Amino acid sequence: MPNEPYLPGDVLGLYFLSLSVHGLVRGTDTELGRDADTGGQVLYVMDQARILAQQPEIQLVEVLTRQVWDKRVDVSYSEPREEVADGVRIVRLPFGPRRYLRKESLWPYLPSMVDQIMRLVRARGRAPDLIHGHYADAGFVGAQVAKILGVPFIFTGHSLGRVKKVRLLDQGQPAEGLEERYRFSQRIEAEEGALETAALVIASTRQEVREQYQIYDHYQPDRMVVIPPGVDLSRFSPAAPGDGQGYGAIGQEVDRFLADPGKPLIMAMARPDERKNFGTLVKAFGENRGLREKANLLLVMGNREDIREMPGGAKRVLTETLVLIDRYDLYGSVAYPKGHGSEDVPELYRKAAASGGVFVNPALTEPFGLTLLEAAASGLPVVATNDGGPQDILEACKNGVLVDPQDSDSLGRKLLEAIDYPDRWKSWSDNGKEGVHRHFTWKAHAKRYLSEVEKALGGLPAEEGIRSLSRRRRLPRLDRILLTDIDDTLTGNSEALEAFRSALEGAGSNVGFGIATGRTLDRALEALEELGVRAPDILITATGTEIHYGEPLVVDRSWERQINYRWQPWQVRDSLLAMAGVESWDEDAGTPFRLRFRLDPETGPNLAEIRRRLRRGGFRVIATLDHETDLDVTPVRASPGLAIRFLSHKWNLPPSRILVAGDSGNDADMLSGETLGVVVGNHTPELEEIRDLPRVFFAERDHAWGVLEGIQHYQFFDDIRIPDEDNL
Template sequence: MARNEWINGYLEAILDAGSTKKDAHWISDANSLFSPTKYFVEEVVNRFDETDLHRTWIKVIATRNSRERNNRLENMCWRIWHLARKKKQIAWEDAQRLAKRRIEREEGRKDASEDLSELSEGEKEKGDSNQTEPHKEKMLRHNSVLQMWSDENKSKHLYIVLIRLIYTFGHQVKYVVELARALAKTKGVYRVDLLTRQISSPDVDSSYGEPIEMLSSPSDIDSHAEGDGCGAYIIRLPCGAPNRYIPKESLWPHIPEFVDQALTHIVNMARVIGDQVEGGKPIWPYVIHGHYADAGETLILGNRDDIEDMSNTSSVVLTTVLKLIDKYDLYGQVAYPKHHKQSDVPEIYRLAAKTKGVFINPALVEPFGLTLIEASAYGLPTVATKNGGPVDIHKALSNGLLVDPHDQKAIADALLKLVAEKGLWLECRKNGLKNIHRFSWPEHCRNYLSHIEHCTDSHSRARLEIVPQRVEEPMSDSLKDVEDLSLRFSIDGEFKVNGDLDPVSRQKELIDTLTHHHSITSSGNAGISNYSPGKRQRFFVIAVDCYDANGDVSNDAFSMIIKPILAAASDPAGKTGVLISTGSTLAETMEALRSSQLEPSDFDALICRSGSEMYYPWRDMVADMDYSAHVEYRWPSDHVRSTVARLAGLEGESDGNDIAEYVVACSSHCYTYKVNKPGAKARKTDELRQKLRMRGFRCNLVYSCAATRLNVVPLFASRAQALRYLSVRWGIDLSKMVVFVGEKGDTDYEDLLVGLHKSVILTGSVENGSEALLRSAEIYKREDTVPQDSPNIVLVKEGFGTSDITLALNSILGS
């Protein structure tokens, strides 16, 4: 638009001014490199004034040069401009909402005072004496263990991630959104991201298609000790078909894709926040909190045009209600307006309180109970289900009665008791108004962060740290901007890595290994010294499980698969790396390579034992100790060893010798069991996993080697998780990873078909798989876990060669 032409000129002027450092004399720090983007963000977001911007544009328009614009930067600046305007709008709306909330609180206090004035002196004394001191003492004892979040934490810069994958339209979504806003305003919290699915469909509001939505702007947030937080945002990530709404029952195959998108966003944001507040050290999420979406349906009798147009369930319920009103002649005593607005809800609560009414939530199960808190805030006594969140709400507020939702008489008696006993009604109202502050957002956020801090202090957890790359691994010119990015996982805790090394010994061994490696590279091993994962821009992952009927690697098939893939990956610039991912041991993998006349140095990494171990040929086949520490988290180790051997066989159908521990193939992070007889009666993975979980063991179970072995590995270990680890560690986008698989394979085969990475299915490459031991037929099928129309999967016909693989790669990578 012509009226906005001066904005383009201003952007060009910034780009021109940034071409040389001396031109940027108006930057406060003359010794720092000029960044047009940062300058624009600072000027527009923090000191947004259209008059000043226009005046600046007038001054520089005459001297602006005609060099080509940086379109990417200009588009970014336009987006920042848009966010700045939206920030003002959100700030205005928040101010209006706060003002309205103050008025409502004042009216609530006024109503409470009027009601309490109706009490006689005896009733007041009785009400005061009925306040439960044991409950108060219980809370004090609880607080003595749980350190409450305080302003002493305001110097922290916490990054919090909330996940709400499934859209439901009700109080559940409202709660998560308000939680994000409130957390962003809490001392010590720097940023809150609410991750959800992006939908561009006419069935939902157009805002669901926006990738970013600002919930609270930085100006809304109280000052921190070392600067302001940057607010709360909804981050919408593409997952599944973007142009249609997918019900939660059909969303399961697309969840891995959402996980990969979320991982990418979190890693990038951790680095950005680190640059802002920690001098380049990433700020990893303090907590990643997933919010479960499957709650009972909330029925609102209003907001309808025609009963016939309502959903079948809602129509039946409403029709039943109308029949009951007619049966008991309740006309004039029940309100069910056709339409109401959200702004009418406070008035409805207030009217019920004025008329000495009661709020009831008789859900069979209520995960939280936000409506109970809303009603209590307006002085309404409550009757609620005894199943779920209302139990905790009742303990805190003591303003109503809990009932069995299956007991109609109990529900009726509770309602009559509160309505008939004036003293009890007033006592519940008084308690609710007195204690409701415990559910105010500031108080809720303090409790929330206190519980999280308590959990993190009580349990060991993975801590992510980015450290500089080794000197012997220089990055390519294309990645110089991120040459200090290499992910290192370390674990806090008392346990020993791999079961036999304490942290001090582990550190000494790691230093000795790296010293030994440096001496080798310095003595002329140019092939290794010139190698670096940072040079790679994409990876081919060979995860084809080609075994013969006895469970041994089929060397002929192995060679026929690997060689054309290596040929397709051949690149003089070294931009394509190749990995091997297998359920076999390292020794078996090395033997297969030798039999195929291949060198281990042809590969960037070997992922062995179903993703529980990772080795780097370019580092003398040294195991990745950081990955070992990562998968160690909550690994039950020897505790699960004997249990699996006892449970793996079917009761009454196994003689006890069909499945036995295969000691030769075992390691500290992988217990392997041999299925000794063909067709032995072994439990399927889903059934065995359930039995282990009932005993408190959480681990991954993989039948491998044509169903002749069972690998039991840590929960954090899998072939799919190993790829995500390398993606973060080496800075390779998961969408640039291509996984080659057969039409079948080990029981973790389906995990390799989902997510952001690309999958190439090599038809006819695998004769013997393990899928018969994956799941019971009556539970679910492959199409329930793998998207059938995924654009990330391509098939290559049987008898393939290098040209066929290259053609498939071009189609799936778009090159």
């Protein structure tokens, strides 16, 4: 582990983890607009971490993100840790290929990040008091870690998959291509899981709650809270008298585009994304003669070297913008600098304000609009899209006007009116500065944040409640564990079973043996006795709801306490039996944390519909389907995969030293992540979905022969061979 422990005995205040998985995250010189994944979310996460760490209750905020080694990006993103400020650090965890990947390509590797965080927590010697996940990917990771550790989880979606999918479909894009590019099914399922797990969901605007979160099955109004982000007032402020009019190198870069740099600047700043609607803005400027005569247009569209080498979406936006500039012959009236640094942004706002200009946000949709706050703090009035965050911001600050982002004529008129009336411009400028200080500071955000956390959790954790890991024991003598299913994995071929027994007996005393099965404990023990397999060191039974150890059998009561969270078995049972095609299966009636049903594939709902109905009923559960007919429902914190991660964490055994073998859909989540997965040749169709995961080996041979093939593939009884994920 590249991240050394952080003196756990010295951390006496609250310890928060903030997860921001994708993009390029660092403490200084944020590369905003570099690509679609490095935008306002990165700034939000880092500013929030800084202000939370300044609160007396909080000792440490660690921002967890992905470690990247790629010559296309700065070497700073490969540093395992970065001290940002007192009580704030970035920890970069290695998972998946070393190269930089767009967020949609990260989904197969997210279970590995869960395992990396568990390894980090063990190294720290202390669990966090709170986990906050940002966006769907961190929502998935954070929810999993929170379940394993039993700590509170907070979720902020920033943007949500259901909304984006609908918007793209409305634009006429084909559903098949959208799924391939954006992985909407995985993203939406992760968002549902995050909403289900979260003790608190933080949104930035009321519209975000009303039009985005409310359409999710796990939307719970009592867990939603609107806390707008703040603006860094130490960076964004009006130019002081006597500061000069040069505005640094970026000011000169802007002026070189303009025939008359003294005109008011109409400033827009966003990454080159189709949703940001730069084309309509250029059209509005180009078709309004009065606006062209009285103002210049400044387009700050991220950073670029060669448009031809940029991603497809950015390339289209920039090309369209340049074509429109040429069509309307706007040369000398429009500035579009190739690049800027984070230190240039405040200077650009000040320059636009000093010119008597305005800031314009013409985005088709705007979840919040942090740039509007930065402009307001700089004394620059705004003209903004009548959607999302701008509605709340202008209502509070009264520093501009809202417009229809698709009406270019109206947009042009509003921009001209904004610069045409000096008294109103001055009033808007003053209102913006005052409104930001009153309503949108990070200090106010932090105060409200801790207040809402305290209400949601029934009080903040006290120092004496610190989650120490010092009491954790370790399984004696074992440095690796082989875990396998029973039915159709060990069973089904007597010759293969005999070879497996022989190989297991010949393994060293350092090799542990475990069972992970859907059977109850009694039925699992009966099967093992019939098969002649030695007593396991660990038994995970009843679909991950029971954990027992060795001989004599000892139940893990801490696991029982953890998975009992919000478990309502009788209500869940009644809800499912009300569905057509679902019948009770009483074979395992004595299992307290698992409900079993028979599903008729012809007349019953599919698994997605079952999950949707359970969510709408307010049940926090996991529903899995095995062999297309066997339906299991367990508590939200219970599954074979979560049980294995719980064991890995509790007994300090890295996932890469746990080999897991299975054959059916119930085994899918325990085969994912940094464990070494083996799928036997006679597997059910459900497991084809995980074929491309980096640490899942699909054996050619069936039953126990396949397990032995996997043991050989990973050299599990010798020097374990870990697959090279960079070649995937």
